[in-house]
Amino acid sequence: MDYKFSARLAGLGGTLIAIHDNDPSLIMYNPSTIASRFNTSLVIGAADYFAHTGYGAATYSHTFNKIGSFAVEMRYVGYGTFVRTDDIGNELGTFSCNDVGFTLGWGRTLDSCFSIGANLKLMYSGYESYSSFGMAVDVAASYFNEKKNIAVAVLVKNIGGELKPFVDRKRNWAPFDIQLAFSHRLKFIPVRYHISVHSLYKWKMGYVGPNNPLLETDVMSNKPKYPSKFKQGVDNFFRHLNFGLEIIPIKYLTIFASFNYDQNRAMYIPQKRSMAGFAYGFLIDIHSIQFGFSRSHYAVGATPNFINFSLNISNLLQLSKAKKQKKLERMN
Secondary structure, three states: OOOOOOHHHHHOOOOOOOOOOOOHHHOOOOHHHOOHHHOOEEEEEEEEOOOOOEEEEEEEEEEEOOOEEEEEEEEEEEEEEEEEEOOOOOEEEEEEEEEEEEEEEEEEEOOOOEEEEEEEEEEEEEEOOEEEEEEEEEEEEEEEEOOOOEEEEEEEEEEEEEEEOOOOOOOOEOOOEEEEEEEEEOOOOOEEEEEEEOOOOOOOOOOOOOOOOOOEEOOOOOOEEOOOHHHHHHHHHHHOEEEEEEEEEEOOEEEEEEEEHHHHHHOOOOOOOOOOOEEEEEEEEEOOEEEEEEEEOOEOOEOOEEEEEEEEHHHHHHHHHHHHHHHHHHHO
C-alpha cells in the first residue's frame, strides 16, 4: 500500500521530503518528524485514483511525557466491484478487492537539530477468495538547522513483506526503498526548494534491453540502436532525483510544484506529449487548520487529485480559551 495520502507529498514528487514545519500530513512518511508540536493532530486524506479506485486515510498523533510522540494511521484502498464468472463466461455474482493498512509511528527529538523515528506497518489485502497479511518497518532520521533554514532527512522504508501470502510458498517482499531528501528555504525571498533521492539501493533504473519498445532500429543492420554508456549513466542518475519548489506568497498559503524524472521516462510516449512526472498544488494553513490539494500527472489521461484536511485540537482549544479570556477582560 505505497500510496500517497498527503496532498503536499504527492504535489512535491511523491517521495521523501525534508521539512520542519507544522504540517501533520507528512509525519507518517517520515516518522522522525513525529513530535510534540503535533500533539492531538488529526489528519484525513483521500484521492481519486485510476479506474474507479479510491483510497483514504485517517491519522492521529499524541505525545506522552518521557516516552515520545506517537501517531496511528488507518488506510483503506478500494478497487471497486467486479463481476464473477465461470470458465465459460456465466455470471455468478460480484466480488470486491480491498487493501487495509494500520501504522503505528513513533518519533523522538534528540536535541534542537536531530530527531529519529520508526513506523510499524500492518497490511491486509482481500481479493475475492484470496487474502494476504504482511508487516513492514520504516526507520528515519532528520536534521534541521533553524538559522540556515536547511533540512535533511533519510528514510529506510518497507523492511518486511508477507507473513501470509496469497498463494502458499510465494511470499512477496514489500516495496523496499532507501531515500534521502534535502530542502532549503531562501533567506530573502519566500521560496523553498527540495531535492529528493530515491532507490539508493540500486543504480540501474531504466530498461534498455531488446524488448524496449522505445529503442530505435538501425536501417542497415535492422538491429536495435542502444544508447551509449554515458547516456545510460546520465539517465540512471536523473531517474533517482525528484525536484520540488514551494512559494509562500503570504503567511497562510503555500504553492508547490515538482518534477519526477523517473515517472516522466516510465510513462513516455513518443507519439504524444504529456505532463507525466509533473505535480502541483497548494496548502492553506489558518490557525492550526489546514487544507491541502494537489494534482499529479502520472500519464496521458491519468491525473489523480489528492486532498487532505488536518487540525490540531490542542491548539484550537488554547486559541478558543484565549479569545474567551480577552472577551472577559473587555467586559470587566
